[in-house]
Amino acid sequence: MPLGLFAPLPLRLGGSAEEGWSAADHARVCADLVLLKKSAPLAVWTFTKVGATVTIHDYYGLNGAGAVYAPDDISLIGTGAVGFNWSIRLFEDPYQVVHPLSAKHGKVSGHGSTSLRGDVVVVANGVSVYTFNGAGAAADGKATVALW
Amino acid sequence: MAIIPTGLPAWTRTATHTNYGGNVNKRNYLSRGAIDALTDVGAEAICRLAADLEAIARTAPFATITYLNDDGASAPPIIETVYMMTGVRTTSYTGGAAPTGYPSAARNSDGDCTFTFASSYSDAYGVAGTFAIKHAIVSVHGTSVGEGVVDILTTTTLRVRLFNGASALQDKRATLIVW
Numbered sequence: 001m002p003l004g005l006f007a008p009l010p011l012r013l014g015g016s017a018e019e020g021w022s023a024a025d026h027a028r029v030c031a032d033l034v035l036l037k038k039s040a041p042l043a044v045w046t047f048t049k050v051g052a053t054v055t056i057h058d059y060y061g062l063n064g065a066g067a068v069y070a071p072d073d074i075s076l077i078g079t080g081a082v083g084f085n086w087s088i089r090l091f092e093d094p095y096q097v098v099h100p101l102s103a104k105h106g107k108v109s110g111h112g113s114t115s116l117r118g119d120v121v122v123v124a125n126g127v128s129v130y131t132f133n134g135a136g137a138a139a140d141g142k143a144t145v146a147l148w
Numbered sequence: 149m150a151i152i153p154t155g156l157p158a159w160t161r162t163a164t165h166t167n168y169g170g171n172v173n174k175r176n177y178l179s180r181g182a183i184d185a186l187t188d189v190g191a192e193a194i195c196r197l198a199a200d201l202e203a204i205a206r207t208a209p210f211a212t213i214t215y216l217n218d219d220g221a222s223a224p225p226i227i228e229t230v231y232m233m234t235g236v237r238t239t240s241y242t243g244g245a246a247p248t249g250y251p252s253a254a255r256n257s258d259g260d261c262t263f264t265f266a267s268s269y270s271d272a273y274g275v276a277g278t279f280a281i282k283h284a285i286v287s288v289h290g291t292s293v294g295e296g297v298v299d300i301l302t303t304t305t306l307r308v309r310l311f312n313g314a315s316a317l318q319d320k321r322a323t324l325i326v327w
Contacts, residue, residue, distance in 0.1 A: 009176045010188040026189060033200060040204040044327055046283050058282040060327060062203040065161050093199040094165045095172060109285035110297040113307075115315040117295045134315030144283045144298070146325070 042103055042147040045070060046111070047082070049131070049140045054082050063091040063101060071126050080138035084145070085126035103127055103147040111142035118143050150273070157277035158205040159233050159269065170198030208233065210279065211251065211265075211326045214289075215243070217310065217319030219258045227253060228321075234269045259310040259317035263324070267304050281306055283327040288320050296322050 013023040043061035047054060059070035071084035092098045103122050108129050110116025115134030120127050127147060133139035155167030164170075174191045182188035212231040218224065224243035230236065230250055243253025243261065253263045270276045280303035288294035293313030301307055306326065312318040 009174070009194065010180070010182040010190040011194070013187050013189060021189075023187070029197070033197060033204075036204050036208075037200055041207040041209070044207055044283050060161060060206050060283070062207055065206050093203070094170065095195055095199060097199075107285060107287075109287070110295075111284075111299055112297050113299060113309065114297070115295060115311045116297050134311065144285050146283075146285055 039148070042101065043070075044144065044146045046142065046144045047084075047129075048142040049080070049082055051140065052076055056084075073125070077128060077130075078138065080131040080140050081128065083123070083126065083128045085123070087125070089125045105148040107146045109144050111144065116141045116143065118145075120145065122147075153271070153273050153275060157233070157269070157271040157275055158208060159210045159279055160277040161206055163202060163205055165195070165198035165202040168198035168201050170195045170202075207327075209325045209327055211324075213251065213263070213324045213326070214321065215253065215261075215324065216321045217255070217259055217261065218242075219255070219319035222255060224255050225253045225261045227251070234271070256307065257317060259319050260307070262301065262305055262307045263326075265304045265306075265326075279304070281326055284308075285325045286310075286322050288322050290320060294318070294320050296320075298324070 013026055014020050045059040046057040054074050056070050059067060061069050063069045071086050073085040073087040075083035077083055086101055089101050090098050091101050106120030106122050106127050108118030108120050110118055110131060116131055118129055118131040120129055129145055131139055131141050131143055155163045174195055176191045182190040210233050213227060214229045216226045216228060218226055226240050227243055228240045229238050235249055237250055241247055246252035251263050251265045253261050255261050265279060268276050268278050281300050284298040284306055286296035286298050286308050288296050288310055294310060296308055296310040299307040308324060309317060310320045310322055
């Protein structure tokens, strides 16, 4: 049976722009997808720390969107300092292909109406975040963390 | 009749691999793989593409904006470059006169402005998806100490304040990333 005619898959590249998928178009999809994968953020979330209470808002990650995918091992390091770690540092895609999550880069940015800056320390299972007020003193607050 | 893609645009963060043609039980017809790798795309490749696209669509920024406060004239900031999921603009514009489809920005005070996005955008196929700001990061440009903070006011408005090393509001150039 000819592929791509009566059989759904494997798909034979070619055909018209309206009913087919050319090799050139497919190649562009592959090239762009690969380059996007190289630079896509690993995860982004916003959190609020007030004393011993840390709340994560709207986690987006390559591993999933929502609280169930966010770092689940949250450690209080001190004022303005909190560790976000995945206790099981594995990403399982929809096809049960598993690979470890591994952050290499991090960035934190403060929220609010007054100065709040932040630093990150990338660790084995996640990231530690340190936030400071305008005077350079450790301070709790709200911030967004992005990892790559 | 134009095709309507399945699912919603990427900025809604709702797409799954099935929207891209993936399925955990997907298989090649009669379990026969691709005969020629140069001409055929098999179920395995479709599923990998779908799963990876689902993943990166979740974390891709909706907009990356570099702008310059224009406090000398107490005017809206100058939006210098915008990379958005819905378009790229490399010609600068005044925040108070945003081109169709791009965010506007209004000056509040020195180093302080508010960006306004639309509540809905459409993709290349005309499928509309609700947009709601969830995360934002700002970084200051320049050779002197500076920093910025964001404040998500509503689902479509975002206030950004830029400070100098003394934590005083000051006009600066900055890059804002919004999810």
